[in-house]
Amino acid sequence: MSTNRLRVALIGQGFMGKAHSNAYHQAGHFFDLPYELEREVLCGRNEATLGGMAARWGWRETATDWRSVVERPDIDVVDVAVPNHLHAEIALAAAGAGKIVLCEKPLATSVEDARRMADAVRGRPSMVWFNYRRVAAVELTRQLIYDGRLGDPFHYRGLYLQEWGNDPTRPPGWKTDAAQAGSGVLGDILSHSVDLALYLNGPISEVCAMQQTFASGRDVDDATLVLARFANGSIGTLEATRYATGAKNRNSYELHGSRGAVRFSLEDLNRLEFFDATEAKPLQAYRNILVNETRFWKPGHILGYEHTFIAALGEFLLSLHRGELFHPDFDDALRVQLVLEAIAKSGNSRGWQTVELK
Ligand SMILES: NC(=O)c1ccc[n+]([C@@H]2O[C@H](COP(=O)([O-])OP(=O)(O)OC[C@H]3O[C@@H](n4cnc5c(N)ncnc54)[C@H](O)[C@@H]3O)[C@@H](O)[C@H]2O)c1
Structure with missing residues (x-):
């Protein structure tokens, strides 16, 4: 080349x-x-x-x-x-x-x-x-969905749990200042959950949210909980918090469809659990798949957090060379922002909020 x-x-x-x-x-x-x-x-x-x-x-x-x-x-x-x-x-x-x-x-x-x-x-x-779109287990989830292995989607469940908000010794920083961060967990970590939800399960049409600030004097959300309706007819919940004692950085999701289900957690990012509801009933169980990712090492030679950034950049540059548009691009992130805005509005109004289309 x-x-x-x-x-x-x-x-x-x-x-x-x-x-x-x-x-x-x-x-x-x-x-x-x-x-x-x-x-x-x-x-x-x-x-x-x-x-x-x-x-x-x-x-x-x-x-x-x-x-x-x-x-x-x-x-x-x-x-x-x-x-x-x-x-x-x-x-x-x-x-x-x-x-x-x-x-x-x-x-x-x-x-x-x-x-x-x-x-x-x-x-x-x-x-x-x-960057979490580039976790191999997330890519396998998307493949399973496109291959019809999960069937018609019923439930999407996204969680992003951290615990550091509840640490009184931690000096205040920009992430807990609305003027610099814009929001708390909403923009910081729920944005990842929203992006993965849109990537895996399609557009969100409506949300109903509850937001909570636990620390006195803070002007951003420490926790945000959301009910969501997806355009494909499925329903979901999204939850992000900095007060999940015991959770360092638990970014996870589950999907349940008519033919199967998956669950993933970043705490075990080389694995995807897949339940195949079309198998004979006595054999049905979650399979714990060690996801093969061969862009870096041979199969089974596991990867870490840093590989998600390397893979995002590598794929972006290959798209650039081919003259193709890459995803997630600014338009994809605008779609996330529209969902985040609807969540914030719903949190304020305490009612359902329609998500504006791009
Ligand atoms: N993709 C992810 O998973 C992920 C993870 C963490 C943070 N982020 C995002 O990355 C961004 C940075 O977060 P971070 O955790 O690295 O924060 P950080 O506080 O560790 O670093 C912020 C940096 O910005 C620099 N900075 C501040 N004002 C500046 C200015 N006017 N000009 C030049 N540099 C300036 C600071 O010197 C500091 O080095 C945020 O938007 C955050 O949401 C993304």
């Missing part, structure tokens, strides 16, 4: 700065990429640690002002991995300068911003880091 250069500027040096740096470093090791990925600029606000992080992950330069980076002619890709309230401004500036834009979830803190962002890149390649 030819090796066109793609010079990347990563905005954000935190948790996702690390996950994305690793993906840029590793994608070419596992995917036969037609691009030479050049880690050009790492941009962050913590000057004391920025140089060390850039050296560790192979970034050529550092910057502390994203405005000095996103329009540079020697940058091809701008990747936005900063607190949520900054996504729109940075992504719009990068898109306006003709860059390929990648952005962390949630796409924005409002539907208005998300719509402007999706409009700005429509027809061009874009990616939103809903």
Whole structure:
């Protein structure tokens, strides 16, 4: 394959700065990429640690002002991995300068911003880091659905449980500040559950939500519970919380259909449980499948969290080369944002809320 250069500027040096740096470093090791990925600029606000992080992950330069980076002619890709309230401004500036834009979830803190962002890149390649779509067990779930192995869907159940909200020793950060995060668990982790629900079970038409803030003085939701109606006739529940004592990062789902069921948890991400209701009754039981993922290693050689980011980036770049649009793109993330907005409205009004179509 030819090796066109793609010079990347990563905005954000935190948790996702690390996950994305690793993906840029590793994608070419596992995917036969037609691009030479050049880690050009790492941009962050913590000057004391920025140089060390850039050296560790192979970034050529550092910057502390994203405005000095996103329009540079020697940058091809701008990747936005900063607190949520900054996504729109940075992504719009990068898109306006003709860059390929990648952005962390949630796409924005409002539907208005998300719509402007999706409009700005429509027809061009874009990616939103809903990385859990790239878990092999999730891909197998989708395959089972498309092969008709689950039959007509009845129930979808999505959970995203964390416990760190209930830690009084933890210093306050941007994730618990509405001005920077936009919302609490709604945008932070329920966005992942909504994306997986839309990806696996199709559009959500109506929601009814309850939101709770446990910590005094906090202005974001610590927990959000949702009843959902899907356009395909199935019904679902979605739940996200930072107060699930004992749960570190339990992102899981179940689907029950007329012919079978599946259940998945990120706590055991190499496995998918599949129940085949068409088997002879005495033999019916959940099978615990060690999912074969061969893009990285040989079958059964298990994968971890970081592979979801490497796979997302690798597949995005292969789509880019083929001239195909990639999913999840900004339009997919706008659809998630519309569901999140309906959930927030329902939480406020305490009533059912129709989800606006894109
Ligand atoms: N895909 C996932 O699973 C996943 C997981 C965690 C976080 N996220 C998302 O990634 C984004 C970042 O979250 P995080 O956990 O890495 O946060 P973080 O607090 O660890 O890092 C945020 C970084 O942004 C930098 N920053 C803040 N303001 C800046 C500015 N004006 N210019 C340049 N840099 C600035 C900070 O220096 C920091 O390095 C958020 O949108 C979050 O929702 C996604």
